[in-house]
Every structure is written in C-alpha cells, then in structure tokens.
Amino acid sequence: MSDSPDSKLCDALLQRYAQGKTTRANWDGAWSDVATFVLPRKRDTVAQPTNGIINGPARSQQRFDVTATDACRTMAAGLLSSLVPAGELWFRYSPRPGASNAVSKWLDDCTHRAATALTASNFYLAVHECLIDLSGFSIEGMFVEEGLAFEGKGDLLNFTQVPVGTFVIEEDAEQRVDTFFRTFFWTARQAVQKWGVNALGKEMREAFESKDPARQAQKFELVQAIFPRRPGDYRDGMVAADRRPVASVYIDVLGQHILENGGYYEMPVAVARLLREDNMIYGTGPSDEMMAEIRMLNMMRRDFLLAMELQVNPPWLGPNGNSWRPDNRPGGIIYWDTSNEHNKPERLRDTARLDFIDPAITDSRQIIRSGFFNDMFRLLSNPDVMKRDKTAYEVAQMVQEKLVLFHPMFARITRELLTPVLTRIFNVLLRRGAFLPPPVVDGEPLDYEINYVSKLALAIKVAQTNSVALMMQMLAGMVQFDPASAHVINWQKAAVGIARNHGVPAEWLRDEDEIAEIVRQQQQAAQMAQAEQAASAANQLAGAAQKLGPKGQDAAVKMLGG
Template identity: 30%
Template sequence: MDYIRTADALLEEMRSRSGEWDWLRRHIMPHTQADADQEENPAADNRRLHSTVACESLHVLAGAHLMYITPTGQQWFSLKSGREGNDKRSRYDEWFAKATEITHKALANSNFYTVIHQCFLDRCLTGTGCVFCDTLPDGSLNFTHIPTGTYAIAEGRNKIVDTLARLFKLTPHQAVEQFGADKLPQKIKDAWEDPKRRYTEKHQYLHLVIPRPGADFGHDLVNPLKMKWASVYLAWGSDKTVIQEGGYNEFPFLVTRFLRFGESPYGYAPGMNVKEEIKATLKLERVMDVLGEVAAFPRIMMLADQVGEIDMRAGGRTVVKQNAVSANMPREWATSGRYDVGKDRIEDKEEKIRQAYYVPMLQVISSVDRQMTATEVNAREGEKVLTFSPSMTLFVFDCNTLINRAFSVLFRQGKFPTADMPDELVVQDQGGSEDFEIKIPSVSYNGKISQAIERAQRNGGDYYIQNALAYTQATNDPSMLEIVDMRKYARFLYENSGAPMDCLLSEDKLQKLDEQRAAAAQQQTQLEAMQGAAKAGRDMAAAQQAAQS
C-alpha cells in the first residue's frame, strides 16, 4: 500500500475544513493551538479578537461533559454480557461487574480524565475531539490528546472512524528514543549528534493507522505486520520515509463528534450556529470601549489660537478671550452616544451564544432563589440532561471504540479474573493454535443522562409496586405482585444506585441461600408435622383416658 499518497490525500481533505476551525479558535479560545508554529506572542491588536462569553460558555459545556457523561470517581459505564436471554448471563454478571471495576480503576490510575477534558474542549470548540490510547513501558494505560487540525480521519461503512493520520513533532532525542537511530533520515541523525540541536530542534512526523486487508487472527504475540490495523510512522520532512511499521488489534483512537452534519466524518461545532453573533458582539464591544473612553475623556473643540492654552487637569483653569466666549469655545465635541442601547444589544447577542452552548440548561440548581423539593430537583436535573442527550448519544456511539481498546489491552495483560471467565469473550483460532481473538462485551453507560432515563424506569417500577401492594392488602390477592421478579428488580435498583458490586451476592451464593431456605422450610414443615402428630397422639390418649374414667 502507498502509505504516503494515502496520508497526503487524508490531510488534504482535512485542510479544507481547517479554515472554520481556525476561526473558532481565534474568536472563542485563541490559546488552543493546533500547531507549534503559530504565533506565541500575538500583537496587541490581535489580543481582543475572542469572545469571553463564548469562551466561558465553551468551558461550561465541556465541564458538563465531565459531569454528565464521564464523571470522575463514578462508574460511568458497565460491561455486560452480549448474549441476550442466555441462561449463563446471570452467572457471568459477577465477572462483568468485577471487570468493570478493574477497567475503571485502570482509567483512574492513568491520565485519562485529564486528557478527556482536553478532548471535550476540542469536541465543543471545533466539533471533533480525539484521544490516542496506548500503554506505557510498565503496561499501564496512557492517553494522548490529539488537537484538531493535526489529524485527518476516514470512516468505515458503519460510520465508525477506522482510519487516522496525525502529524506531530519530536526532538532528535525523542525520535531516537522512540524509533532508534538506524531508520531515521540523515539530517535527523546529524541533529541528534549535535548537542546544541539534540533537545531543541524539532522535526515533523506522521502516524498513519489504517485497516489492513486480510489481517491474521490472533493476539499481541502474532506478528504486528499482520494485525488488523496497520501502524506506520513516517518522517514527514522533505524526504518522506517510513521509519517504523507495526500494527494494532483494535483501533487505538477515540474520535468523537459533537454533532454529525452531512457526509463529512468531522463533527459540527455549536459555535458555528452563532458566528454572526460572536462577530457582532466583538464589534459592539469595540464600539462600546470607544464610547466609554470618550465619555471619560471627551473630545474638545477649540479655536486655532487656543492650542496649548487649554488646561485639561482636574481643577485646572483656562482663561479665554471674548471672541472665544462668543464662539462657545472650547467645548466638548462628538461625545454623544447611547451606551444603554449598545449594552442591551450586546446582552441579547451574548444570550444567544450561551443558548448555543446549552448554558441556560446547564446552570447549577443551587442558583435557584428558593428551596426545592426532591421531586423538583429530579425534574430539573432530568430537563438538563435530556436536553443534552443528543450529543451524549453520539459520544456513546463514538466512545465504544475507546472502551473496547482499553478492555482488550487489560484482557491480554491478564488483569481480569480467570475464574468463571465468560466463554463468549474468547474466540479460538480455527487452526487449533493458542492464538485467540477477543470478542468485545456490550457496554452500558451509567452517566447522569443514562441515570435520568433509568430513573424514569425506576419511578415506573416503584409506581407499579405501590399499586400492587395496595391491591394485595385490599383484596388479599397476590396476583399483581407475582408477575414481578422482585430479585431481578432489586438487582436493577442496586446496580443503578452506584453501590460497590463487591457487596452484591453472586448468583451461586443466592442459589445456595435459596437451597438453605428451602431446606429450612422443609425441616420446619417436618417439625410442625411431627409436633402435630405428637399433639394428636396426646389428645387421643387424653380422650381415651377420660372415656375409661
């Protein structure tokens, strides 16, 4: 495969969209740089080109991603069996619960939450965010944020991103450490041998990850050149050369889009809906600045012969001639302006910017000026998360790739329990070797948006049970309660409460508990029967004795 031509084509398509990304960065969040060559110390006239309201709204929306989708310290997703209606599913629930906790712990011990916040900022700013998932030398997970504008993507037929080419820079020291000196171009070797250039000079590289046709079956021990995704590093200078080729069993990038628009694989940013408002706000602010300066330091009109005679100091005195008095000179000139009208127009446009970033719906509940009941709190929380749910749903679709990657890495490292491992996860090599392929389990998301949906299910279940209890108490007919599997409903409530899964009894222990209860009930029945028979014997003997007397 011609990797260079493929990468060039992908990057060319990406650059066709870089104009709107640059505009969004410049006018909303100018310190986010897609490339190190951008101006680090902008001139004074370029420092007021961004909207502070848009920047604040962007941070609110990105913070809502962390709060409602990937909350730190909470289990925001769960691994589940992919076999619906299987008898073994309940048996494996405990294994999947432990695997979920192990995966969350691995993410918490890595730099995931720091990097995902940077990804969310890009997702809300440019409409597309990207994270690279790999491992450190000790095997722990490691994540890298890939800024928008430095990578190009392509999708498979299912609209999932499966191809990515990214540009990045390394010093000669970093390049030799990562790739070794043998395959590097001569100019990079020369820079590495120069102590003055080894740690300061930077060269550009390209990493291309693309599906490999006819990939072999197997795990990490299989030849990397036959894995499902080809991983190619190229020195992307004047002489584009391949310096390393390997592979991945899973696509190692999370590429998440805020909203989809048309056939483009890139996302649609919320700021695109308010570009005119942002530009108008910036223009009005400049006008208002001028108006405020004029009000504080008014323009003065004077006669030509008064130049140098006007005292502008506080309490200063200016002596004028009679002809100047007749001409009403000096006097303020062109200082009138409606500051209140300009302020109202700015506020109207700023409100539209906040609405584009969902800020009114994401305001904290504590800002309400009265005490709310628990019902009102749940209702307002539900309104917020359900309004935000379309973007969350798209993130769930995109994030499956990242969770599958993390799960597979931990699985191959032997981090999960080996006892009662679900057989559905491992697909053995048809050739009979020890090589295997991991079949990814289902993923259930437990963020606040998913919790709002599950809360509605829970409220419906509680409503039914309350009515069933009332009916049973009134009629002594248990038929309404008998149709509900109370143990399954109790497990649903427990799993969605956020309580630790280690405290939940496994199905095997519950089965033993049922057997113990059945045995105890049987013993009790036998004891009552024996006691009844003994009492009947005593009553009969007493009756016979009474008859004889």
C-alpha cells in the same frame, strides 16, 4: 522515488493524507472561527504552522467578550466532573447475564485495577484537554499507549490529546472512525530516541549529525497513519507489530521515508464527535450553533465599550484653525484665545442610551451559556442552589428537560470516546499481566460489558426509573378494576434494572438461578406451614368431636349434611 514496497506505501499514504486534508477543508474555516472567538489559545494548532512552532496564548484584537470561552470551559469542566470524575469509580467492567460468580468477581477486580491505573497515569489531564476540544470544536482525538512501566519506569498507561487541526479521519461502513492520520513535528534527535539512527532518512540523518545548532533544532514534519489492515495482511493472536490487525506507519514527509511500519492489536485512537449530522464526519456542536450569537455578542460588547468610552472621554469641539491642545489629565489646563468667546473649546456630548444595550448583552450571554449546557451542569453539581427559588419537583423537571437535549451527545461521548478507551485499557492490561489470571470456567467466555456509573450517566438512567415509579402509581388504580394488570410488568427484571440504573454493583445482585432457588424455598416453606396449620386444625376438630360425645357427634354430622 524508488519502486520498493515501502516507497509505494509511503506515496500512497501521503496521497491519502492529502486527500483527507482536502475533505477537512470545509471544517478548517469553522474551527478558525472557534479559535478566534471561543478558544484563542488553540489558534496556532488549528492554523497548522508548517514549522511546528507554537507561539503561545493568542492575543486576539477581534475579541471583546469572553462569555463563549467561559461557557466552553464550564461545559468541559462539567463533563469531566459529571462523566469521568477523578477519584471516583465512574465505570465498571460488568459480566454478561448468566455469568458465574468467579467471572463476576474477576471483572470487579479488573475494574478496580484499571481505575487505579487510570488515576496513576495522565488520563485525567489528557481527557480534560479532549473535553475542551469536544466542547469547542465538537471533535477530539485521544491516543492510548502502553506506558513505560512495562520497561521498568513510568506508568502503566499513557494518554495523548491529539490537537484539532493536526489530524484527518475516515469512517468505516458503520460510521465509526477506523482510519486516522496525524501530523506532528520532531527534531532529528527526538526521532533517534524513538527509532534509532538507522531508521532515519537522508535529510534527517544529516540534521542529526550536523554541528550547526540551527540544523540540530530543525523540526521535521512527521505523519502517522493508523488504519485497519486488509484480511490476509495480518494474523490473529500474539504476533509481530507489522502483522497486527491495525497498521501504524510513521512517515518523514520531507524525505518521503518510512520510519516505522508497525501496528496495534486494536484501534489505539478514540475520535469522538459531539454530534454527527448527514455527512459531517468531523461533527458539529454548540460552537457551530451558537456562532452567530457569539459574533453578535462580540459586536454588541465592542459597541458598548466604545459608547461608554465616548461618555467618559468625549471628543472636543474647537474652532477651526486654532492651535490649542486638549489636556485630559486630572487638573490639566487648556489655554484658549479669550478675545473671542466663540473660540472656547467644549466637549461633544453623546446622548446614546447605554441602558438599552445591557439587557440585550445579558440575554445573549444567557443564550450562549444555555447552548453550552452550563445550566444543566450547574443543576447536576449543586441542585440545592436552585431549590432556594424552586421546588424540588421543578428542579427535577428542569434537570430531566436538559438531559433529554444532552442525551444524544452523551451517547456519542460514551460510544466514541469512553468505550474505545476503556476497551483498549482492558486489553493492554490483560496482555501485560496487570490483571489477575482470568478464571477457567468450562464453556464460559470472558465476555463483559462496560457500565457507566458517573453522576451524569446515572442521572440519564434515572429517567427510566422515574417512568417505572409513575407506572406503579397508575397500576395501583388499575388493579382495582382488573387485577391482571399488575402482571403487565416483569417486576423482577424491573427491580434489577432500577438497581443498575442507580449504580448498584453487579456482584451485589443475585442471578436468576439464585432468585429462583429462594422463591422455591419460600414456596416450600409456605406449603409446609400450610400443611402444619391444616394438621393442627384437624387435631383441634378431632379433640372437639371427642368432647361432644356420641349424641353431639351425631347432631354435628346431621348439621353438616353428613
């Protein structure tokens, strides 16, 4: 290899990628178990075939129960419908407190334009695959790119689910994934379509120019390295790809050749871990915690099926040395030597108690489904079903209990998957002019925050609302002993928080200045009404005094102590 800057960069990145695979090796075994017992169709990608060939759905000879698979897919579907439901507005770009009405309206328009772009793209297809990976492997990777619409064809945005087992990650000082290496396999023809012939290395160019169909179909391993550039290696503002803050380098592994050295304005990949414990940078989740139960259920199911088969088709007992053949067909005839009654073949009856196994299997299935939060998503999607056997209060308590356990996972999904994706979408659409021109307000930045208003997000936020409602009931008794206790809570801020927790759009809420003006007007109106009432009372007293006459007025003055 030469000593050119590109060669040194290529060598350094490939060594870094190899070290990342070594670090990831501890998780490869766990992912293999998940691919065997939970998500068998992910087997080939987790095994990382060196030729890039995926053999299709796996037919595992070790799997005798599909409960874990169904529970994992139910969790992924529940996350999709409760967290990012297609056809519904599940997020908002909301203004910071104190923002002007112009900025609020502009961000609301941006929200609807971004939601339309998501619906028109392949986002919901890709995010479902990501949520399956997240539910099963406890980690996912989503690649967010500009669509071909900016070139006159296709959609505004394009999303790619990066299969587990094909990427390695590194974290920054705040435990956020800021470095991402992924491997994939392309033919030379595909590489030419993206980068052109001149970008190819020697081996890939020979395959492209070859007349041999086998050489033309040859797949080459490519590695894309995405990492933050060091200060001084990039520039702010609109710059060329190789001067942007986040580097993107495509490498032909066989040829040790850089195909492209570009970059992005922000991190284009969102890597989420369902849970992260200690130094487990690749995360953990239900599959890891339930794997012992999943394996045990699989063995119990296998033994149950074997025992049941022995009951239905038990083995035969026959005399030693005889040449008779058992015939298990309906209506079949078995010939035996009738000269000796002891030679008569008979069935070996199994006396195993199968009724003991079924309850154990049912219990294991329930444990696995509960571990994948199937009962929580069932409650969220159709609480009326549970109300047939339980009261509404009991159902609400069950939902809150499950939400408390799920909240850490929800926080990671929003922080590591949804927020980076929505931030990237906002920046891409803003740069490309898909939004209206932002309003120009002197001294006001266009800051925003992302609020989630999906069913699951609101259910978690409602817990705060319930605590306020409970506090109001308690304060009703406290104020009888100490009226000052009613002022412990800032009711104005509490009302705003409750409205937001229930998904009320920010543009529907009055800001503090508007509320202060309304309060001022009400106080002014009350003072005027009080003054009018006092003047009216004075006039009435004056009229009454005139009717009393001089003697009556003197008597009234004496009674009042005047």
